[in-house]
Amino acid sequence: MKIFKFVKEYIFKYKIQLFIFLIFSIISWIISIGLPYITGNYIDSLMNFQNRQTIIDFTIKILLMGIINIISSFVVSYSYVKVQTKSAIELNFKALEHISKMPILYFKNLDSAYLNQRINSDSNTLISFVLSNFLDILIRALTLIIVFYISFKINRKLTMILIPLIPLYLAIYFIFKKPLFKSGYELKEKQNKFFSKMNEQLYNINLIKLNSTFEESQKQLRTSFSTMFESLLKYTRISYIFSSSDSMTMIISQIIIFFFGGMEIINENLTIGQFTIIISYFSMIMGCISYYLNLGKSYQDALVSYNRLEEILNETKEINGDKRINSIDTIVLKEVCFSYDDTNNIIDNFNYTFKKGNIYGIIGQNGTGKSTFINLILGLFNNYYKGKIYYNSIELKKLDMYHIRKRIIGISEQEPALINDTIGKNVTYGIDIYNYDDIEEVLKSLNLDINKFQDGLNTNIYEAANNISGGEKLKISLARTFLKNPDMIILDEPTSALDVNSIEKLEFILKEIKKDKIIIIVTHNRDILDILDEIIDLNVVNSLNCEA
Structure with missing residues (x-):
């Protein structure tokens, strides 16, 4: 039977x-x-x-x-x-x-x-x-x-x-x-x-x-x-x-x-x-x-x-390879195309190279494919894109991106998803090795005073994180990314819920750590453009159908 x-x-x-x-x-x-x-x-x-x-x-x-x-x-x-x-x-x-x-x-x-x-x-x-x-x-x-x-x-x-x-x-x-x-x-x-x-x-x-x-x-x-x-x-x-x-x-x-x-x-x-x-x-x-x-x-x-x-x-799993790398030195995109409906390309014939030691900015109007672009290089669209994406000269579809995203990539989303647990557990979520004393230090560097919460790091975050502000939620997400100390950092609208002082502290951290990392920032905030080494304007890229 x-x-x-x-x-x-x-x-x-x-x-x-x-x-x-x-x-x-x-x-x-x-x-x-x-x-x-x-x-x-x-x-x-x-x-x-x-x-x-x-x-x-x-x-x-x-x-x-x-x-x-x-x-x-x-x-x-x-x-x-x-x-x-x-x-x-x-x-x-x-x-x-x-x-x-x-x-x-x-x-x-x-x-x-x-x-x-x-x-x-x-x-x-x-x-x-x-x-x-x-x-x-x-x-x-x-x-x-x-x-x-x-x-x-x-x-x-x-x-x-x-x-x-x-x-x-x-x-x-x-x-x-x-x-x-x-x-x-x-x-x-x-x-x-x-x-x-x-x-x-x-x-x-x-x-x-x-x-x-x-x-x-x-x-x-x-x-x-x-x-x-x-x-x-x-x-x-x-x-x-x-x-x-x-x-x-x-x-x-x-x-x-x-x-x-x-x-x-x-x-x-x-x-x-x-x-x-x-x-x-x-x-x-x-x-x-x-x-x-x-x-x-x-x-x-x-x-x-x-x-x-x-x-x-019986639904087909996403493509995920078996090759592992311990660091990310370069990410190369060659003639990359992507479409949600097989008709209109959101990303069209895109060519670019990301190198360690630089901060890159991704800008563009809503609908130009900023989030899509990030998902592409993270391997979330492996079943759908055309062209080639390489990590350290290894094709993306051959890489074990589950392992790579867990170990050497850190991501902070525009609307961070937090778990129904303590602040400390949220900062260390998905991180196997860390120094407990560093948790308060990294939160402090982001202008978040953990002592303002009655139970400090043991303060519980409720469902949908409705007992903390949007800025606090974003800082917890950023702290998790920095505590992980990954080779590549991706920040999606990292300044959207931050005050001026907190933005300045974030910029200082990014400039301090960029030497041995690839940092990619998706942003609408013109004030943060000063720390960027290169800017990819998807409005121009997609309209000209050419290299960034």
Whole structure:
């Protein structure tokens, strides 16, 4: 089964817990098979030999089996939760890791809340399905064989009457197979989109408040709910018709067993104890058949999740090579072209060389491709550009840019992304080796007094960094870049939220460290142009289609 092959590596990581789960599941199953047989024989013993020892023996057996069953059930439930939760998280992480290494343009129109909800839901569905069923399929099959054999030995006629009911179950499954899959897939998609829309309400709360668009946002949410609700009702209708067939078959089966079983007792072909055994075993038989019938339904649900995860994991990863370098001396661009839509080039036939020891400025109007240009040389558009980009004479697509960006490139964005943690953790985020005393020093050099915060470096930054100013956020991002001490520094609008004094301090730092670094600054601020060694004006470059 392809679903089992897909998830086995995540489940088998926890072999000890899985082994415990299997052993105690088998113990519980053995007790469930043995208990009806012991009970039926006990009833016949009482009918034929009424003595206290029979009662005492039976009571002791039932007590021991009950205690063992309680312990086994607890261990099974506890180990199941451990394996299921850990395995689902591993599958979650696998999918998220794959997504994080997809081409950057994959995320252009991506609904992150929808995708997170989808991955989490599908991972849990798949792991739960396999963990619940891979042993159950075997146990239920053995149960059918054993109880059919015992029932056949007790009364052949009654057992043979029940066998024709099995094909009826199989026919029902094949009738509903495709409708269940289709409606299940549709429902999961609509649910994920609805939860995404709910998340959007909270994410855009500031926009909603500023524009007082409470009614409009509620209308969007209700529209999304209505679409999801229609899919839910459709799935419920199909699922109910499918499930109700199980109840009808059970009713028919009960009528058959009580009528013919009663007749066999009257004809003295069956004892009351044997009748109770057959009744109990018949319930097990119907439970097993019902399980296999519903297994088809749950398999279709799991197949939906499997296909949706496969869609994600089959997406092409971004190009990333395996060659590593320990320093960046030059970056050379030769006839580089880039377009978002394969028609109009944002970067067109671009040629340039960046050398260590210089500060470069990237200027240009909005839409001229400043951010695109930075993403190009960082290797974020490896799947899309034409031409050649070289780091130290090595082609960009052959380089392990994950390693290079982590180790020897430092980036401060125009709108810095900070994590929901302390100031200290944000400054050192992604940096493996640093001196703790240097954190306050680098913040001080950027005109940020850490003592103004009540808990200093241990001050927590809230979600969306709304408890610190834009300037403080930018300085934390700059401090992280300088603390990293990389070979190449890229600063996107580094002065946008800084006062005059802070800008002067930033300029001083850049001039001090530029000797052994390539520094690239994207800016609209004319005041910082004085420290630049070379300027790339993308307005001119793109209009002339020539070298910078």
